[in-house]
Structure formats: C-alpha cells, structure tokens
Amino acid sequence: MTDTLRILGIEGTAWAASAAVFDAERDEIVIESDAYQPESGGIHPREAAEHMHEAVPRVVERALEHARETHDGPADEPPVDAVAFSRGPGLGPCLRIVGTAARALSQAIDVPLVGVNHMVAHLEIGRHTADFDAPVCLNASGANAHLLAYRNGRYRVLGETMDTGVGNAIDKFTRHVGWSHPGGPKVEAAAKDGEYVDLPYVVKGMDFSFSGIMSAAKDAYDDDVPVADICYSLQENIFGMLAEVSERALSLTGSDELVLGGGVGQNDRLREMLGEMCAQRGAEFHAPEPRFLRDNAGMIAVLGAKMYAAGDTLALADSRVDPDFRPDQVPVTWRADEPELAAGRGKATEGDRQVRGAEALVDLEPAAGRVTKRRRAKTYRHPALDERLRTERTTLEARLTSLARREGVPTPVLSDVDPHEARLELEYVGDRDLQAGLSPARVRAVGRHLARLHRAGVVHGDPTTRNVRVDGERTYLIDFGLGYHTDHVEDYAMDLHVFDQSLVGTADDPAPLREAVREGYRAVGAERVLERLRDIEGRGRYQS
Numbered sequence: 001m002t003d004t005l006r007i008l009g010i011e012g013t014a015w016a017a018s019a020a021v022f023d024a025e026r027d028e029i030v031i032e033s034d035a036y037q038p039e040s041g042g043i044h045p046r047e048a049a050e051h052m053h054e055a056v057p058r059v060v061e062r063a064l065e066h067a068r069e070t071h072d073g074p075a076d077e078p079p080v081d082a083v084a085f086s087r088g089p090g091l092g093p094c095l096r097i098v099g100t101a102a103r104a105l106s107q108a109i110d111v112p113l114v115g116v117n118h119m120v121a122h123l124e125i126g127r128h129t130a131d132f133d134a135p136v137c138l139n140a141s142g143a144n145a146h147l148l149a150y151r152n153g154r155y156r157v158l159g160e161t162m163d164t165g166v167g168n169a170i171d172k173f174t175r176h177v178g179w180s181h182p183g184g185p186k187v188e189a190a191a192k193d194g195e196y197v198d199l200p201y202v203v204k205g206m207d208f209s210f211s212g213i214m215s216a217a218k219d220a221y222d223d224d225v226p227v228a229d230i231c232y233s234l235q236e237n238i239f240g241m242l243a244e245v246s247e248r249a250l251s252l253t254g255s256d257e258l259v260l261g262g263g264v265g266q267n268d269r270l271r272e273m274l275g276e277m278c279a280q281r282g283a284e285f286h287a288p289e290p291r292f293l294r295d296n297a298g299m300i301a302v303l304g305a306k307m308y309a310a311g312d313t314l315a316l317a318d319s320r321v322d323p324d325f326r327p328d329q330v331p332v333t334w335r336a337d338e339p340e341l342a343a344g345r346g347k348a349t350e351g352d353r354q355v356r357g358a359e360a361l362v363d364l365e366p367a368a369g370r371v372t373k374r375r376r377a378k379t380y381r382h383p384a385l386d387e388r389l390r391t392e393r394t395t396l397e398a399r400l401t402s403l404a405r406r407e408g409v410p411t412p413v414l415s416d417v418d419p420h421e422a423r424l425e426l427e428y429v430g431d432r433d434l435q436a437g438l439s440p441a442r443v444r445a446v447g448r449h450l451a452r453l454h455r456a457g458v459v460h461g462d463p464t465t466r467n468v469r470v471d472g473e474r475t476y477l478i479d480f481g482l483g484y485h486t487d488h489v490e491d492y493a494m495d496l497h498v499f500d501q502s503l504v505g506t507a508d509d510p511a512p513l514r515e516a517v518r519e520g521y522r523a524v525g526a527e528r529v530l531e532r533l534r535d536i537e538g539r540g541r542y543q544s
Contacts, residue, residue, distance in 0.1 A: 006071075007308060008063055008080040008105070009301030010056065012098035013090025013118045014143065015043055016294065017055035019063035021080065022301035023070070029298040030066050031291060032059040038181050043142075049093035056101050063297070064105075082106070082313065084114040084304020086121070088325030089144075095321035103316055112313040114304040118295075119327045120155055122261030123148055124306065125299035130286035132257040136249045140242060140270065141262030141295075142167030142182075147206055147249045148327055149505060150335060155327050158249045158505045159206025162494070162536070166238060167264045169210035173234065176218045177227060187231045188267050194232025196382050197225060201237050201389065203482060205462045205498030206245045206252070213237055235269050236382045243273040243380050244358070250283055251358040252435075252466055252502060260287040263294040276380040281356065306334035357466070359393070359481065366428050371412065375422035375481075390422040393481035398424060400458060400480035407456045409449045410476045429476045430469025435506050437470045440516035445475045446499065447520025453477075454492040454525055457485055463495055464502035493532035496521065500533075 005024040012018065018033040034055035036048050067079035085102035088095055106113045123137035136158070137148045146160035164172070167184055174183025197220065200212040217230050246258055258278055264270065271287050278285035292298055307313070310333040355362045363372040375390045398417040405411045412426035434442060446468055453460060460467075461482025469476040486492075499517060503510045518530060 005305050005309060006067065006080045007114070007301045007305040008060075008067060008083050009116070009297040009299075009304050010060060010083065010085040010098050010102050010105075011118070011295055011297040011300045012052045012056055012094050013086050013088070013295060014094060015048055015051075016296065017052050017059050018295065018297035018300075019056075019059040020297035020301045021063050021067045021070075022298065022305050024305055029301065030063065031296055031298045032062040032066075033296060034059050043091070043181075045091050045093055048091060049097060052094045052097040056097055059297075060101060060105065078109040078111050080109070080111060082112045082114050082304060082308045083109075084116050084300050084307070086118045086300050087115040087319075088118065088322040090118060090321075090323060092321070092323040095323060099319060099321040103319060107316075112308065113316065113319055114307050114312065115314045115319055116300045116303050116307065117325050117327055117330045118300075119144060119146075119148075119261075120330050120332075121299040121303040123155065123259065123327075124303040125292045126259030126261050126286060126288050128302050129288045129292065130257070130259055130284075132259060132284070132286065134255055135257035135259045135286075136246065136253060136255045137259045137261055138242060138246045138249075138265075138274070139261045140166045140264040142171070142264070144262065145208070145210075145242070145264075146327075147245060149249065149253050149255065150332060151505060152508060153332055153336070154330065155332060156505045157326075157328050158252065158501055159208070159245050162204070162207050162209045163211045166210065166242070167262075169214050169238070170234065170264075172214050173217045173221075173230075177221060184264060184267060187234060188269065190228045190231040191235050191269070192228075192232075194226070194228035194230070196236060196384055197229050197233045199230075199233045199237050201241060201385065203241050203244055204494050205464060205482070206248045206501065207494065207498060208241045208245055210238065235267070236385060239267070239270045239273050240381045240385060242270065243277045244378075246274060247277050247281065248358040248462075248464075249505075250278075250281065251356075252464055252505060256283040258283060258285050260285070261293065265293040266290045273380040277378070280376075280379060303334075310334040310336070357479075360422075364428065369428045370415070371426045371428050373424045373426065391419050394422045394424060395419045396483055397479065397481040400460075400483040401426070401478075403456070403458060404449075404453055404477060404480065407452050407458075409452050410474065411480075412476065412478060426478075429478070430471040430474075432470055433466050434468035434470050434475065435465035438465065438503075438507055438513060440512055441473055442468075442470055442475050443503070443513045444516040444520035445473070446477070447496075447517040447522075448524045449475065449477050450492075450495055450499070450517075451521045451523070451525025451529075454495070454529065457487055459483055459486055459491050459495040461495070461498075463499040465499075465506050466502070489526075489529055489532050490536075492525075492529045493536050496529065496533050497536050500537075 020031040036051040071079035143165040145166040147158040416425040
C-alpha cells in the first residue's frame with residue numbers, strides 16, 4: 001500500500017448511512033454518518049432504504065468535501081484514488097442505493113471501484129488498528145455473530161450463530177419488554193443493578209444458539225422476575241458463550257491474538273470478558289474504538305485501500321451488490337505474503353507433559369498410560385455459571401466416554417472422576433491429535449464413529465480435529481464434555497457441522513477430507529442426517 005493512498009468509503013448495509021476518507025500516509029480516517037432510527041420495533045427494510053436514499057448523498061458530499069479540502073495534488077486530479085463500497089451482506093434495498101452512489105461517484109471523478117465485504121471489513125479494521133499478524137476475529141453485530149480466521153487465502157468461518165445475530169437476539173427481548181430500538185445499550189444499563197438468575201447456555205463446539213435463552217428471558221419477564229436480573233443474566237450467559245467459543249477458536253487454530261468487531265462489541269461487559277479470557281490463556285485482545293465497531297464507512301475505506309493496493313478492483317459490469325455475501329467467499333488478495341495461523345500449535349504429542357485446551361489443563365503421562373484432565377475455573381464467567389458448567393461437563397464427559405465405548409467407538413478408558421474438583425483420569429491414547437495427522441482414511445473413520453454415536457442417541461458436542469487422537473490409522477474420540485442425549489436429526493447434523501468447520505479451519509486442502517467424513521458417516525449412519533447437514537450449511541446465519 002502506497003503512503004499517499006486515499007480512499008473514499010461508503011457504507012449502508014442496514015441502518016447507518018456512512019461515508020469516510022482514509023488517508024494511508026497519515027493513517028487518518030474521517031467518518032461522516034447519519035443513522036436510521038426506527039420509531040418502534042426493529043429495522044424496517046423499506047424505511048431503512050428511504051433513509052439511505054436521503055442520507056447517502058449528504059454523507060458522501062461531506063466526506064468528498066473533506067477529501068477536496070485536504071487534497072494537496074493538482075486541482076484537476078481526483079481527491080481520492082478509488083471509491084470503496086459495502087457490497088454485502090445486508091438489506092438488498094439499502095445495498096442497491098449504496099452501490100448506485102458508489103458507481104456514480106467513481107464515474108464522475110474517474111477513479112476505480114472497490115467492492116468490500118462488510119463482515120470482512122469488521123475484521124480488517126481490528127487487525128489494522130491492533131497491528132496483529134494472524135488473529136481470530138469475533139464478529140458480534142446485530143444481524144451476525146461468527147468467528148473467522150485466515151487460512152489458505154480466505155477467511156474461514158470457524159463458528160457461528162445457528163439462529164439469529166447477537167444484537168437481534170437482545171433486541172427481541174427488549175421489544176418484548178417494550179423498550180425502543182436499539183436494545184443493547186438499555187440492557188447494558190439495566191444490568192448494572194441486576195443479580196444472576198439461571199438462563200439457558202448453548203454452545204455446540206464453536207457454534208452457538210440464542211433462541212432458547214431469549215425465550216427463557218421473555219418467560220422470566222412474564223413471570224415477574226426483575227428485569228434488571230434478567231438483563232444481567234442475559235449478558236453473563238450470552239457474552240460468556242461468545243467468550244467460550246472464542247477461546248475454543250484460539251485453541252483450535254493455535255492463535256494467540258483475538259480481535260473484536262461489530263456493534264455489540266461496544267458493550268463494556270463483553271470486552272471485559274474477552275480481555276480476561278485472553279489474559280488467562282496468555283493471548284492478546286484488541287477491540288477497536290467504538291466508532292469502528294458500529295457500522296461505519298471507515299472500515300470500508302481501510303479494507304478498500306488494502307484491496308486497491310492489491311489490484312482488487314471492480315468493473316462496473318461486475319459491481320452488483322450481494323445481500324448474502326459470505327465472508328468466506330472473498331479471495332483475500334491483500335494478504336498473499338502475510339502469515340496465516342499455524343494450525344496445530346498446542347497439540348498434544350509424545351514430547352509434551354501438559355497441554356492447555358480451551359477448557360482444561362491436561363497432564364500427560366505416556367509412560368504410565370495416564371492422562372489427568374482438570375477443568376479450570378473461568379474467571380470471566382459468573383461464578384455460579386462457571387461452577388455449574390464445570391461440574392456438569394465433567395460428569396457428562398465421564399458418562400458419555402464410557403457409553404461411546406460400549407457402542408463400539410474407540411475412546412479412552414476412564415479410571416477416576418471427581419465432579420466437584422472437575423477432574424478426570426483417563427487412559428493415554430494415540431500419539432498425536434488428528435489435526436497433526438489429517439488423512440482421508442482417518443477422517444472417514446471419524447465419520448463412522450459419529451454415526452455410531454448418533455445411532456445410540458448421543459452427540460459428541462465438540463468433535464474437532466483437536467478432539468480426535470490418532471495412533472497409526474486408529475482414531476479415538478475424546479473430550480465429550482459438550483455431549484448430550486438426543487433423538488433430533490438437527491443435533492446429529494450439527495455434530496457433523498462442527499467437525500466439518502474444524503476441517504475447513506485447520507486443513508490445507510479440506511475438500512477431500514470433507515467428502516471423506518461424509519463417506520464414513522454414510523457407511524454407518526442415516527442419509528437423513530447428511531440431508532439435514534446440507535440444510536444447515538445453506539442457512540448461512542452470518543449472512544443478513
């Protein structure tokens with residue numbers, strides 16, 4: 001990227017009409033925004049589009065005026081080098097207005113167009129302001145919630161919400177209470193006077209779900225539970241879930257850097273939890289300043305500058321917007337020579353004596369054939385919630401590890417369990433994690449193991465390449481702490497989805513491995529589970 005580069009960015013995916021100028025030489029970003037504020041309820045697409053139609057020209061003109069005033073080149077030279085705009089994901093009517101404005105401006109001042117993925121921009125502004133090399137990114141916004149990491153030229157989705165975005169979930173509760181949009185700041189304010197009450201906590205590997213906790217919160221309000229207590233507990237559980245899956249992503253990838261993006265990232269408690277989680281495991285955490293967390297054109301301009309410098313521009317004929325623009329569809333051209341995650345750091349091998357996972361410290365004694373696993377207290381979680389999860393998961397892991405063996409699934413033999421101390425002693429199995437020894441044959445075996453579990457009415461809950469041990473071609477499933485009994489096809493398909501995501505996030509060439517796990521599952525399990533898996537993959541909840 002040349003030091004003199006200047007980019008004008010335009011954002012308008014949902015509610016914020018915004019334009020910005022990024023000056024690379026000064027690393028200076030000037031943002032002009034005009035946010036849509038609904039009179040009641042959430043965002044109304046028609047009203048949002050009407051707001052964009054009126055507001056986009058105003059904010060673009062103000063940003064362009066700043067560009068002209070600060071331009072020190074010849075008067076007949078354009079004040080910016082390119083126009084970047086948010087192509088998606090977002091509300092189609094809003095995106096089309098932004099796309100039209102960007103095309104018109106690029107033609108009027110005769111500069112190239114750059115089409116930016118809104119969600120990747122959330123990640124890149126954090127990476128830019130933190131100066132991190134290869135972070136995991138948690139995006140927590142109104143319509144989205146997912147984990148991304150860079151590998152093999154793209155940002156891979158490691159985990160995501162399986163129903164609704166985190167901000168939208170909170171807004172559903174506040175609308176039920178009768179509070180105006182946006183609900184997040186009101187929940188944050190009310191939570192300051194609350195006490196903890198039990199609410200659902202749903203984590204499936206690095207995926208998560210908010211529908212159950214929102215229904216329970218509404219029921220609690222209808223049952224006259226103090227609204228401050230509900231708000232406090234919503235934050236503790238929802239943000240606890242986001243912190244936990246972020247830690248799982250750090251553990252899976254071996255990264256020691258986490259960046260936060262999205263409007264919900266303005267919440268003090270969420271940032272506090274993520275910072276404490278990272279400090280506890282020796283990782284670095286960065287949240288950009290609030291103006292870069294909410295939807296803004298500054299992040300569009302910064303990523304637009306990186307893309308422009310890499311020659312990644314659009315012809316007018318190819319500049320259509322895409323409301324369902326997935327972050328993993330974007331070729332990351334601007335990072336071709338930069339480091340990616342060294343997948344597998346922290347894996348267990350014969351030479352290790354202690355391994356730190358996402359949940360536990362594991363002491364390895366290969367000579368004695370023994371492993372001792374201790375679930376550590378998570379200081380970022382509320383003590384009552386943390387104690388419940390550690391106890392429940394230790395008990396479940398012991399029970400399901402033994403049950404899986406009876407169903408013909410290779411697992412370690414359990415020798416001792418202490419739920420109150422959250423401690424397990426198990427047989428030492430394998431000589432490495434699957435992550436360090438990926439092959440179609442081994443992955444195919446994992447598919448068969450999962451099918452046998454599902455036939456017995458059990459899901460593993462967290463089947464990743466870190467939770468499979470290998471010895472030659474023999475594979476063992478470990479770490480059943482997120483497992484449970486179920487007869488729902490959706491749960492079995494989600495189990496496969498979690499494993500599939502871990503392959504995408506850690507394998508250099510995931511395609512043959514993804515096919516192999518399906519082959520293995522099909523040999524033992526039900527085709528209807530694979531059909532439901534295809535349905536889950538098509539939902540793309542990190543789309544708008």
